[in-house]
Amino acid sequence: MKQRNPVSGFLTHPLLWxxxxxxxxxxxxxxxxxxxxxxxxxxxxxxxxxxxxxxxGWNLLFGHVGExxxxxxxxxxxxxxxxxxxxxxxxxxxxxxxxxxxxxxxLLVALLLSVVIAVLWAWLLARIIIPRSSGIYFSMITLAFAxxxxxxxxxxxxxxxxxxxxxxxxxxxxxxxxxLQDSMHFYWFTAVAVFLALCLLYYILRSPFGSVLxxxxxxxxxARFLGYDVDKYRVNAFVLSAFFPAVAGWLWTxxxxxxxxxxxxxxxxxxxxxxxxxxxxxxxxxxxxxASVYWEIQNxxxxxxxxxxxxxxxxxxxxxxxxxxxxMGLFDDVRxxxxxxxxxxxxxxxxxxxxxxxxxxxxxxxxxxxTEVSH
Amino acid sequence: xxATTTPAAKSGTGYVFxxxxxxxxxxxxxxxxxxxxEIPEGGVRTIIGPNGxxxxxxxxxxxxxxPPSEGRIWFRDREITSLLSYQRARLGIARSFQITxxxxxxxxxxxxxxxxxxxxxxxxxxxxxxxRLGNLAEKTEQVLQDVGxxxxxxxxxxxxxxGDQRRLEIGLVIASDPPVLLLDEPLAGMSxxxxxxxxxxxxxxxxxxxxxLVEHDIDVVMAISTTITVFQTGAVLAIGTPQxxxxxxxxxxxxxxxxx
Numbered sequence: 001m002k003q004r005n006p007v008s009g010f011l012t013h014p015l016l017w018x019x020x021x022x023x024x025x026x027x028x029x030x031x032x033x034x035x036x037x038x039x040x041x042x043x044x045x046x047x048x049x050x051x052x053x054x055x056x057g058w059n060l061l062f063g064h065v066g067e068x069x070x071x072x073x074x075x076x077x078x079x080x081x082x083x084x085x086x087x088x089x090x091x092x093x094x095x096x097x098x099x100x101x102x103x104x105x106x107l108l109v110a111l112l113l114s115v116v117i118a119v120l121w122a123w124l125l126a127r128i129i130i131p132r133s134s135g136i137y138f139s140m141i142t143l144a145f146a147x148x149x150x151x152x153x154x155x156x157x158x159x160x161x162x163x164x165x166x167x168x169x170x171x172x173x174x175x176x177x178x179x180l181q182d183s184m185h186f187y188w189f190t191a192v193a194v195f196l197a198l199c200l201l202y203y204i205l206r207s208p209f210g211s212v213l214x215x216x217x218x219x220x221x222x223a224r225f226l227g228y229d230v231d232k233y234r235v236n237a238f239v240l241s242a243f244f245p246a247v248a249g250w251l252w253t254x255x256x257x258x259x260x261x262x263x264x265x266x267x268x269x270x271x272x273x274x275x276x277x278x279x280x281x282x283x284x285x286x287x288x289x290x291a292s293v294y295w296e297i298q299n300x301x302x303x304x305x306x307x308x309x310x311x312x313x314x315x316x317x318x319x320x321x322x323x324x325x326x327x328m329g330l331f332d333d334v335r336x337x338x339x340x341x342x343x344x345x346x347x348x349x350x351x352x353x354x355x356x357x358x359x360x361x362x363x364x365x366x367x368x369x370x371t372e373v374s375h
Numbered sequence: 376x377x378a379t380t381t382p383a384a385k386s387g388t389g390y391v392f393x394x395x396x397x398x399x400x401x402x403x404x405x406x407x408x409x410x411x412x413e414i415p416e417g418g419v420r421t422i423i424g425p426n427g428x429x430x431x432x433x434x435x436x437x438x439x440x441x442p443p444s445e446g447r448i449w450f451r452d453r454e455i456t457s458l459l460s461y462q463r464a465r466l467g468i469a470r471s472f473q474i475t476x477x478x479x480x481x482x483x484x485x486x487x488x489x490x491x492x493x494x495x496x497x498x499x500x501x502x503x504x505x506x507r508l509g510n511l512a513e514k515t516e517q518v519l520q521d522v523g524x525x526x527x528x529x530x531x532x533x534x535x536x537x538g539d540q541r542r543l544e545i546g547l548v549i550a551s552d553p554p555v556l557l558l559d560e561p562l563a564g565m566s567x568x569x570x571x572x573x574x575x576x577x578x579x580x581x582x583x584x585x586x587x588l589v590e591h592d593i594d595v596v597m598a599i600s601t602t603i604t605v606f607q608t609g610a611v612l613a614i615g616t617p618q619x620x621x622x623x624x625x626x627x628x629x630x631x632x633x634x635x
Contacts, residue, residue: 064535204461208492215489217480225438225476227464227548 012335014284020197021288022049022191024182029292030299042183043301046066046144048191048292050251053094053194055272055279055287056201057244062273063281065237066217068139070269075242077264079249080120084166086110092159096119107172107254107358114250115243122242126235148271153261165260169253190251197247201212202284239246274316280326289327300363322347377475387454390415391555391585392437397446398431404425406432408609409446413614418601421588425629428606430589431473434557434584437462450555464493466585469548472556473589475540481545483524486532488515490550514550521603522546522576538569556580558585562595576597597621605629 010016029048030041058072087110089103131139153160160166171180180186204210215223216230224230253259262268271294272287279290297315302308323330323346334343387562389411399407407429408536414420422430435441437448439460447456455463478486491514519525522542527535533542541561548556562570577586590596596603596617603620605612613619613626620626 128400208495211485211489211492214481214485215478218405219476219481221440222476222478223489224459224461225440225464225470226490227461227551228493228496229461 015195015199015202017285018288019195020196021052021292025049026187026192026293027324030297031155032300032303034300034304040188041299042293046183046187046255048295049187049190051272051291051295052092053251054245054248055250055264055275056198056284057241057293058215058272059276059287060201060205060244061237061241062276063283064210064213064217065234065285067134067234067238068273069142069238069241070139070273071142071144072241072245072272073264073268074146074149074248075118075122075245076252076260076268077120077149077153078252079246080263081160081247081249082114082117082252082260083110083253084169085159086113087169087172087253088166090159103170105170105172107174110172111247111250113248117287118242118246118249119239122239123235127248130238131231131232135375143266143269146264149262150264150266154265160258160261163261165258167258168223169257171254171257184253191228192366193247193251198288199243202243205284209233209236230265231270236303257349274312276317276326277324278319278326280328282325282332283328283332286328293327381524383531388416388449389413390449391451392587395447395449395464397448398444399429399436399441400444401559405609407436410609412614414449414587414603414604415602416488417583417585419577419586419588419591419599420602420604421596421597422551422604422606423593423602423607424612427608429609430606431559432609434470434559434587434589438468438557444619463550465496467551467553468555468557469551469553471541471544471548471559473559473563475537475544477544477547479531479539481532482529482627483535484515484519484528486517486543487524487546487550488512491515491518494551500579518546518550521549521579523572524545538565538573541565541569542573545573545576545580553584555585559589560591562590562592570595573574577627583592593623597625612627 010345025040025048025166026042029045035057039066051134054072054076057067057075059066061069061072085100087103087105091098091100093099122373125142127137127368129145133141153165154163157163164193171186174181175315180189205213212223212228215226215228216233222231241320249263252263272291275290275294277290278293279288280286294312297312298308305311319326325332330342330346333345337343339344392412392414394410394412397407397410397412398405410433422433424430432441436443439455439458439462443456447454449455450463450466450468453466456467458466478489481489488511492511492514495511516525519528522545524535524539524546528537532540535543541563545561547557548558558577562573563571570592577588578599580586588596588600590610600617603617604614605620605623605626607629612629613623615623
């Protein structure tokens with residue numbers, strides 16, 4: 001292990017940079033060189049912060065375990081709807097039984113509900129999916145289960161409000177003075193919550209547990225033969241990666257003060273994939289910066305053309321083809337090798353990110369290698 | 376190394392592995408055919424045989440990479456036929472592979488640390504910073520020193536030379552202090568110097584352990600083996616000390632003709 005200089009260790013600490021980003025976001029988010037508007041929009045900053053957490057949760061699974069989930073919006077939407085239903089109350093008849101809950105606005109109970117429901121659902125899914133699939137089949141099954149949740153929110157309109165969703169959801173009022181009504185105050189509330197969750201994620205990834213996830217990403221077979229119960233780790237990682245989107249969903253409902261089925265759509269699941277790839281998977285800061293860059297592009301380009309989604313698609317294609325290690329991949333290389341070498345490395349074919357989507361190689365039995373050995 | 380390691384206590388059975396009618400077929404081809412065998416505790420137990428004799432398949436059956444088509448396997452007094460590979464690893468059966476099997480994109484240090492911390496798997500402290508796991512760093516350093524890779528600890532494993540990668544894999548195998556090691560052609564593709572160093576390493580780690588070795592380098596096999604088991608077409612042809620095997624006519628006819 002290299003001896004770290006404490007000063008440079010602090011200056012390059014990912015959590016420091018996450019904090020710096022969260023502090024400057026409300027002053028720069030949405031600044032648009034095309035219109036000459038250089039001041040930030042706090043609403044865009046809030047969106048960026050929430051999606052930074054959402055994408056980071058997804059990336060725990062993809063960047064660190066190597067499992068590509070196409071359905072993580074289900075955990076986001078579960079968190080969002082749990083918060084909405086708890087806050088707004090409901091009165092619904094299921095199989096002849098009336099279930100009723102009055103409006104409340106305790107933000108911690110809402111958080112607890114969001115997280116517990118999302119985590120239980122994730123655990124149930126993981127127990128079903130993980131021993132049976134990996135690679136592309138895993139991606140497809142997560143997508144299918146996300147559609148199940150999406151259509152529940154879409155069709156079960158007595159409870160969820162159907163296509164229109166729910167509106168005028170009150171923000172919690174813990175101080176009794178409506179402090180969170182102010183959009184800047186709400187941003188700081190969001191930023192602190194996101195930062196705390198990111199700290200938790202960071203320490204999970206740096207723990208022995210996190211290093212086993214990396215081992216599984218690199219070589220499942222080797223991990224098994226060291227004595228690691230690989231599937232147990234994959235289940236735990238899946239559950240943890242559902243936790244963070246659920247927290248993001250909780251914030252999302254309070255921010256929008258409304259919710260509709262879009263939050264659980266395939267589009268949302270896909271967007272966080274794009275954000276993370278843009279920022280760089282296999283890094284801690286990648287999804288965080290990627291979310292900001294994504295919404296910045298979205299905001300600026302959508303003012304110029306109604307085809308903004310096509311432009312984001314083009315940016316995504318370019319990133320994947322030219323520099324699949326994303327923005328943070330480039331940063332890391334500049335730090336390690338200096339500008340010239342970094343750019344050369346970045347665009348070279350051999351340094352492409354390896355995502356371990358393929359299944360393990362079949363066992364090699366009496367391979368021809370043996371014939372090369374001297375007798 | 377040997378002074379600081381204490382492999383798990385031996386059982387009273389006298390053997391580490393026992394197989395009974397062990398058979399493995401691959402779509403019609405029988406790689407291991409009805410092998411009934413006891414492998415005694417301790418020493419270097421080498422398996423030799425021509426290519427295709429079923430040596431690696433036998434290893435794969437013992438370590439849990441493949442389920443047997445028929446037959447049963449005991450590890451000491453415990454039947455392990457249906458145990459998964461990670462469960463067998465936890466019992467103290469560690470193996471290396473014929474084709475180098477390491478975490479290529481992680482550093483040498485990370486590779487060994489992962490192997491060292493595997494014995495802590497399942498403990499609550501796993502979510503806390505690794506310093507809570509006690510002497511992880513010390514033990515990692517010790518293993519790296521033992522296999523001679525301490526100076527290369529910050530290199531990515533994929534950037535090591537072939538010989539160093541093979542040695543790293545032996546490091547992964549011994550990191551958890553397993554009482555039983557399965558080494559599948561650890562010397563394959565090594566230069567004479569590397570071979571010499573690795574044989575040295577194997578001899579240093581062997582006291583107090585049982586080492587099962589598949590190896591083609593006959594000089595090495597004759598020099599370091601306690602007993603030799605000869606496989607031919609999926610079955611055991613002969614078992615004996617190196618001298619006995621050298622003198623065995625059936626073995627000479629089948630395999631060792633070139634040695635005479």
